[in-house]
Amino acid sequence: MLSGIDIEVSGPDGDQLLTTGENGGFLLQVGQEGEYVLRLVEDTLPEGVTATNAELTFKAALAANDTIQFTPRAVNFGLQGTVEGAAVGVGSNLFLQSTVSGLRLGLLLALAAVGLSLIYGTTGLSSFSHAEQVTLGGMVAFMMVNWWGLPFLLAAVLTVLVCGFTGYIQHVILWKPLRRKGLGLVQLMIVTIGLSLAMQYMFQVLVGAGTVRVIREAPTPVTFGGVRLTDQSLWAMGIAVIVLTAVGFALLRTRLGRATRAVSDNPALAEASGIDVDKVVRLVWIIATALAGLAGIMLALVLNGIKWDSGMQILLLLFAAVTLGGLGTAFGALIGAIVIGLVVELTPVFGLPGDLKYAMALLILILLLLVRPQGLLGKAARVG
Amino acid sequence: MPETTTQSRSGRTDNPLADPAARRALVDGIDPVPGVSKPDPILRVDNVVRKFGGMTAVNVDHLEVQRGIITALIGPNGAGKTTFFNLITGFDKPSSAPSLFNRPEKPAAWSFNGQPLSNTSASAVSKAGMVRTFQLTKSLNRMTVMENMLLGARGQTGENLLTCWLKPTWASQEREIEEKAKELLARFKLLRKKDDYAGSLSGGQRKLLEMARALMTDPTMIMLDEPMAGVNPALTQSLLGHIQSLRDEGMTVLFVEHDMHMVRHISDWVVVMAEGKIIAEGRADVVMSDTAVIDAYLGAHHDTDLSDDSLLEDLPGSQEMLHEAELYQAEIADERAHRDAPAAGKEETP
């Protein structure tokens, strides 16, 4: 923790200059809602420490209290270097730490991306509202724990069920009738955009525009091998691995899983071979939304809270993961998600501005599409 | 071009090949063996190979198409006729096409009217004068019949972005094109429908429209992919008449067909494909008595039942089969239309 570092704060209140205290943190008094920019005064950094990302922006939403406790962590500002032989923050292990963070992000993305990919594969639909299904997971868990006082684990299980149920409802009242009606894929895609917009603002109406935390207690940090993670992150990663393994196993080994892949491969042929395509698609919607809900709960834990646009923030990463892996192949989506997670978290390590970490993932997606349009695992489509 | 002395049948055209006897004389001079060279080939194809997954859909060593006559390309389902069409018209790339990473021993090459067409785009093929239609009719259903026709005309100044907003630059040309379109529509008995949406036409009328639209480009050779599929029998006769009159006007016609009756009726030369290869060539009656052809029609590809559940038993291994099945999908539609085609082939055999 570095003390005595000056940080300029500018925001709707005007500018103020703050200095980090003994514990490396400082208290920021916020008088107005809006966007605040924290700029590290690099001259005040100790010798040998550089900041790759000297400016941070955050949106302050006024809650009950109007002060914000803020500890500038080394990774926030992309601090690199050593002071008197000791690493700054996690400096010396930055690469390892970021790799683990990338893996964590990748696994959580994978939970949502596999579902998105299954939906695309079986119905051809690029569902923009899938991101809001992720947010929904976090929001429902928040309501259950904080409004109704349920214990977290019970709330988590119930949330996944509720989210899966929303998938079922959507399939029954929206997607199935619309396909029957003969709506084209572009039309359906725009319906998902409308749904996504409606859901985002519904979250705002219900819980406000600020970040809400599912669990209020501070997480316990765990350190092993020089990597610091919270216990919540560890749990999240563990559960993600288990769930993804289960999904993968189901796709490969169960009859229904094989049927799902057959439908993805060629719906007309699957239908002709006596597979109940409607049943498969219904199941895919339930599983996909349940997985997205699970991803949302975990995202809320790992990112210390969830916000109405948390899902939208990762939507493009999900699309990137699905496309990278090859549109409509579930295992491709898994690999794509891990790659995207790593790219996002490792971008600052290689000296690029931290603000560009999401942009970098998208850039890689575009470049890959140019070289290999069918994605990493997809097969080339037959022309004509 | 071989000398033909007989006067043309109708007298309204000076094309010597409009005379049946002249055509007969011409094709009698050609050896009925696969890949035989023609006196005046308009299209030459070499080493065109297309593989899907592990399966070879098309493998044509050498083919020449004679100028000025009607050549039919026939074969059982899945013989690769449509894929072959797609390949030489630039809608698909041969696996044997030379590229940066792939230097095949026998690179695919084909030329039209002496102009090499390998590695060119579909639009370049069309510009060279080789214009095709599609098995599943590609009429532009949400545009009117007239608009469909006008799109076919070449060299429109109004299609140039820089000047198109100035109507005087294209108005007079537009009128000329419209006149030409009306003539063609009248010939195909579609003039009455010129302001209807193409989607409101019947399947047969849309086939006619597609052919008329292709003729708007003034092609040297017209390639028809199953012109009879789904067309009602009443229209078939007039369609056959149209195809023959195109030939009599000097156009080269190459068409894919399933229906033996039609092939026999109008084609001057027949090329038979089976399992991607050319297995026979010759006059219709000669080819249809060829044992290889009869075997191909009766024996091949009736052992794969697409509705078989076993396709899905072992998915990882069956990926290739699914691919193969996909390959046949285009042909499934025509199988429905001609469920009794093999039987027809049998009847035709003397």
Added chain:
Amino acid sequence: MTIPESPTEVVHQDDSIEPDTPDVEAERRQRRRRSLIVTAGVLVLFAIMWFIATSTSGSVANIFASVIRAAVEPQTAAVAIAVIGLNIHFGFTGLLNIGQAGFMLLGAYGFAISLSRGLPLPVAILLGIATAAVFALLLGIPTLKLRGDYLAIVTISAAEILRYVGRLSQLTSWTGGSQGLPGSEYRDPFVALSFFPEGNTTIGPLSYQNTGVNGWWIRVVAWVLVLICTAFVFLLVRSPWGRLLRGIREDEDAIRSLGKNVFAVKMQALVIGGVLGALGGMIFVLPSSVQADSMGRAMTFFIWTALLLGGAATIFGPVLGTILFFAVRILIRGVTSEVVPASILNTQQSDQFSWVVVGIALMLLVIFRPQGILGNKRELQFNA
């Protein structure tokens, strides 16, 4: 995955169905008449609101006044121009551009940065247009030969990358970083062009400075530009070039088989629509500031909603759709905050609720009236 040919294709193969042969001319006349009636109806509604807003006082008059003000906002005009651009992409050519906001942002940056660096106004406008055109080329070259959804993925990703780059703190001296570029840095040359006399003018509920930062001058220029763009698009799409666009929208392969250079024509359409987007971006930032976040994904979605509302592939649809989009939202917001007691929905929540309604409206619109208000159902069914 290969998307199977549409089933209607097979149905039409059957000759036994004797198709109806509608009198297309009569239908066209009827449609033109209906469009006129709808447009006149909207105008009458605005006139009534105008009358009530000027002749009475109270909350209804206030709501109507704010609706009318929203309808003539320069930013409404700006979005209308971007919608006209998207109409060329999607409506006429069938290109799935879901990054139109990116074109706006580029135009705005190109224009504002050039002016803030002291370049003359015409040069700045040309630079804004040129950047958007180059951007369109960069996006189009790799994607226009691939399947339609690749363009969608690449445009939305590229627009997001632009937004992240625009927010970069390292580029603060150019783009203003996350703070944005204040209007005062680039606005003056435009304001100086005004030949309006000093002072204020009040017409009904509209009362603005004649010139000023956000007064009559920018409004007049913006809406005149909307009219010019509409006329320009009309001239383009009634020509054989426009016919080519619609042909490509219907079936690229058919057009290719006729020997047309489909790629080149699609590229031309992409560039023209993108340049219109850039023009919209320039107008959008003139009365305010260049904020990367104000031209993000949400903006793209609004543009899509406005286009579908008005009717894709129509001449006046984009303008009518945009005006209605902004006006109706203000109306919903006003009515909600008036009717629903503040204890249930406060002012902020009313605003959020109006967006929920917008989202649901978009869904219903696409489901029940995909051709929009002015569109032709027979001509414009979505093809995908």
